[in-house]
Amino acid sequence: MPSDASGRRAPPVAIRMRWGQVATGSVAILLLAALAWLVAQSQSILWGEIPGYLFDPRILAGVVLTLELTAGAMAFGIAAGCILAAMAISSNPVLRAIAAGFVWWFRGVPLIVQIFLWYNIALFVPRIGTIDVNMLITPALAGFLALGLHEAANMTEIIRAGLKAVDRGQREAAQSLGLKPLQTMRTIILPQAVRLVIPPTGNQAIGMLKASAIVSVIGMRDLLTMAQQIYAANFLVIEMLFVASIWYLGITTVASIGQHFLEKRFAPKGRGD
Template sequence: MVRRFLFFPAVLHGLILTLELTAVSMAIGVAFGMLLAIMALSRYPVVSAASTLYVWLFRGTPLLVQLIFWFNIALVFPVVGFGHWQMSINRLITPMAASLLGLGLNEAAYMAEIVRAGINSVDRGQVEAARSVGLTDGQTMHHVVLPQAFKVVIPPTANQTIGMLKNTSLVSVIGAQELLTRAEDIYARNFQVVELLIVASLWYLALTTVASAVQYWLERRLGDSTWARPLAATRSGA
């Protein structure tokens, strides 16, 4: 029975959506997390305080609560728009959109701390040297700091991606039709609860195993001394 449902079309569609949720949510998390990390290191107290507040709020509340909040945001803001143009939030914030908001914005808080730690790991002497040759703060960050911080940031980011693969199962509470939701829909009709849960678990295991293998390869690659060469070339070409 498990084999029968392992490649069931509905299950495979849920699997694809799980991969899409993971990829897009991590992209949101990494991009916004980098911005938050740079804000946290800003010389302006208001900017750094805003980053600290965001991280405190999104790390301090459960992801499940955040998902439910975004799914029900229409209870607070029924419509959005200006002038004669207005749109119902219920049309805008679909289960998929709520899932991406919840997963992506939550991930950004964790990525902000990871990126900030990576930036802080760069020797301050190199930053001062970059400024002494006339590079602006933005150029120093782009050409000197971030390329070196990259080596520190990648391994924990891979861990976060593996965690994201599993966290996508939480969106089943808002009916986003990912892997677990599809499995639940099927066993709600045929009552093969254990079999469908095993199917979902096998796919999660397969995905996390592949992701762990990629993580292992990345860690070995980053540990290779030759990794420093392209970074050095990037800086010298700046």
């Protein structure tokens, strides 16, 4: 039995049973168990076929393309977002207007519409000089541009909000110390803004991974498209969708773990738990 500071035994702590939590938790467990049993007992799903397709070369090729598309679109989005965020907080009204217009369009138009627009851009811009746009804008490039520009608009707002969140008094203090604007941005503003920008950027990367499946509508050979091509031949529709889902879940789980440790690395001292 634990003792207090004077050495006397402390009275036992009574554990209060929360029957509401017990009841709701039990109901939730029963519902999950019933759902799992229902799915497992389905005679329409050939569960034994799923492991054999997890490492099918066509599926692996789709996984690689999905990762490449996600990484490329995120890198482009972050780079363009940094430039546009700097324009958005600029004192130049023209630059602010351009950044605001970019964000307004690429955040407001649904991603799938942007994909179709880029894929069919040759219908209203058939040539650029001597270049045939129809040959230039392949499905891969159309998907990359749509995802990258959409992500750039999102990252612009994330980075702009992170920069604005740093107290203005710190800028004024740096100016009083004789620091130039670029020095202030590099040594004072950015180190603090990065801590605010990293968590939503990680969420955007995970969201981008899942959103990349939309490019299947224009025939890119990503993970979902490869799964669709396989089940079009063997008619194992649900099984192949489970294969794709397992890969998506695995990749997003790894990305979430990486995001967790990255956030801890940049978190202020005492807040890394």
